[in-house]
Amino acid sequence: MDIFAEQTINSFMASKILIIGACGQIGTELTMALRKKVGSNNVIASDIREGSRELMESGPFEIADATSFESIENLVIQHEIEEVYLMAAMLSATAEKFPMKGWELNMNSLFHVLNLAKDKKISKVFWPSSIAVFGPTTPKNDTAQTTIMEPSTVYGISKQAGERWCEYYHKKFGVDVRSIRYPGLISYKTLPGGGTTDYAVEIYHEALKRGKYTSFLKEDTELPMMFMDDAIKATVNLMTVPSEEVKIRSSYNLAALNFTPKTLAEAIKKHIPEFEIDYAPDFRQAIADSWPSSIDDSRAREDWGWQHDFDLEKMTVEMLEGLKEMYPGEKQE
Ligand SMILES: NC(=O)c1ccc[n+]([C@@H]2O[C@H](COP(=O)([O-])OP(=O)(O)OC[C@H]3O[C@@H](n4cnc5c(N)ncnc54)[C@H](O)[C@@H]3O)[C@@H](O)[C@H]2O)c1
Numbered sequence: 437m438d439i440f441a442e443q444t445i446n447s448f449m450a451s452k453i454l455i456i457g458a459c460g461q462i463g464t465e466l467t468m469a470l471r472k473k474v475g476s477n478n479v480i481a482s483d484i485r486e487g488s489r490e491l492m493e494s495g496p497f498e499i500a501d502a503t504s505f506e507s508i509e510n511l512v513i514q515h516e517i518e519e520v521y522l523m524a525a526m527l528s529a530t531a532e533k534f535p536m537k538g539w540e541l542n543m544n545s546l547f548h549v550l551n552l553a554k555d556k557k558i559s560k561v562f563w564p565s566s567i568a569v570f571g572p573t574t575p576k577n578d579t580a581q582t583t584i585m586e587p588s589t590v591y592g593i594s595k596q597a598g599e600r601w602c603e604y605y606h607k608k609f610g611v612d613v614r615s616i617r618y619p620g621l622i623s624y625k626t627l628p629g630g631g632t633t634d635y636a637v638e639i640y641h642e643a644l645k646r647g648k649y650t651s652f653l654k655e656d657t658e659l660p661m662m663f664m665d666d667a668i669k670a671t672v673n674l675m676t677v678p679s680e681e682v683k684i685r686s687s688y689n690l691a692a693l694n695f696t697p698k699t700l701a702e703a704i705k706k707h708i709p710e711f712e713i714d715y716a717p718d719f720r721q722a723i724a725d726s727w728p729s730s731i732d733d734s735r736a737r738e739d740w741g742w743q744h745d746f747d748l749e750k751m752t753v754e755m756l757e758g759l760k761e762m763y764p765g766e767k768q769e
Contacts, residue, residue, distance in 0.1 A: 451559070453479045454517040456502050456545065457524030459487030462564070462618075462667065464626040466521060469668045471495050480515050483524070488626065502545035509548075512557055519675070521562040522549045528568050528591040529720050530630035535590040542594035550601060553611040561613040562675050565599050565687035567660055568592035568632075569617060572726045579728035581689045581735045588726045599686040606685035614674050615687035616667075619731060622751060623664035624758035632723045636661055636700060639713070640755045643704050644763040648712040652720050655698040655713075658729040662692040663746035663754065670742055677740045684735060691731040692744035693751070703752045 453474065458467045458481035468491065471479045476495035484501050486492055496515070500507040502524040511517065524545050531538030552558050570579055571586040587593050595617075605611040620633025628634040635651050642649040653659075670690055674682065695703075701713040736742035746754070 451478075451518030452516055453519045453521065454511055454515065454558075455479065455481050455521045455523060456500070456508065456549070457483055457522065458497070459483040459485055459491060459626075460523055461623060461626045461628045462621060462664070462671075463521075463523040464488055464491050465623060465664050465668050466523065466671060467491055468494060469672060473672070480511065480517065482511060502548070503541055505548045505551070508545075509552060509557070512552055517558055519560040519562070520549050520552070520558050521671075521675075522546060523564065525564075525594075526591070527629050527631040528566075528589055528723055529632055529634070531591040531594070532589060532719065532723070538590050539594055542591070543597065546598050546601060550605045550611060550613065553613065554605060554609040559612060560675065561602075561611065562671060563598065563602060563613060563615050564671075565595045565615050565617045566591070567617055567619050567727050567731065568723075569596040569599060569687070570726075570728050574728060576729045578730050578732045579689070580732050581684070589723055592726075595687075603686040612679055612682075613685060614682050615685075616670055616674060616690045616736075617687045617731075618667055619660035619662050619691060619693075621662055621664050621667050622755065624755050624762075625664075632720045632727070633659055633661060635697060636695075639697070639700060639704065640752075640759055641763075643708050643711045644756065644759050647708065647710055648714075649701070651697040651701075651713060651715050652718045653697055653715075653724050654717050654721060655715050656696050657721070657724050658694050658696045659724060659727060660691055660694050660729070660731045662690070662744065663751040665754075666692050666744045666746050669745070670736070673742070674736075674740055681740050683739050688736040688739075688742075689731050689733040690736050690742065691733040692746060693748055694730040695748055699748070703748050704756075706749075707752065707756055 482498040482500040526538035602613045639649045
């Protein structure tokens with residue numbers, strides 16, 4: 437499906453784009469979408485490892501370490517980069533296991549990119565934040581753009597600090613940095629990279645592969661989620677609108693769906709009636725319990741016209757359809 441069918445290539449500046457962390461869950465689809473839109477040679481993908489065949493064969497790729505200022509600066513100069521999307525990070529569940537590594541990767545990579553923008557070597561930055569900036573003391577339902585933020589995970593602390601630095605660099609140095617607090621993202625093209633919402637991807641794989649799934653979150657754990665196509669659409673839209681429309685320079689709340697493992701399982705059962713779920717919560721339950729159940733994203737809707745396309749049913753159809761090739765022979769109704 438072409439999620440940018442109505443947009444034209446003219447709506448983008450013909451500037452060169454660098455995606456750091458391009459081989460991850462979001463980076464892969466973002467790279468493919470941007471290449472389709474602005475031309476493959478205008479989008480340089482980079483990561484510390486190689487990615488999917490589709491990504492590697494679709495345009496320029498460079499191995500680079502996001503924690504090395506020199507490596508990133510070299511790429512920017514060599515490819516005459518104007519815009520950087522910084523997607524490299526250590527995610528919530530993994531960063532709890534390697535706190536200092538997580539902090540170093542998440543913060544140093546951001547400083548490198550912000551400093552390149554401050555020194556006018558690049559003109560625009562996208563940096564993703566997360567619902568992990570919120571914590572146990574944050575109001576859980578319809579969590580407001582501006583509210584209590586006392587994150588209790590290494591990842592959340594790094595994202596909250598990152599947001600403050602983004603706003604600081606914008607106010608102090610005029611850096612054009614744009615950001616979204618992504619909810620849990622669901623996709624079938626690339627596997628998730630160690631987050632607390634990974635269950636919502638794994639469940640579709642296991643439903644097709646084995647007809648059953650053991651959730652690492654309790655049945656009633658409600659979290660904000662979004663289908664990847666919507667997240668990519670939001671990201672590209674936010675980066676395309678005129679600078680004056682971007683009124684929040686920390687990071688925008690963004691929402692589409694909220695569901696629990698139980699409601700997700702019920703949505704899958706409509707298509708695979710014999711599907712079964714059970715529950716064995718692990719350390720990720722505590723992380724999920726500290727996050728909001730739903731998000732108020734009215735500022736994104738007002739400021740730059742955000743609208744989501746995928747509800748739970750539409751996403752479920754798309755996920756099962758998309759994964760069918762990987763698990764042929766499975767019956768669906
Ligand atoms: N996926 C989600 O549900 C979600 C939700 C909220 C926020 N985010 C944020 O979006 C961004 C991308 O997330 P993702 O899910 O694609 O993550 P991911 O783990 O799938 O991908 C991250 C990529 O970064 C690469 N990387 C790691 N260390 C690197 C380094 N030193 N140098 C260069 N590349 C390196 C990895 O190889 C990987 O390909 C992250 O900032 C993440 O915090 C993701």
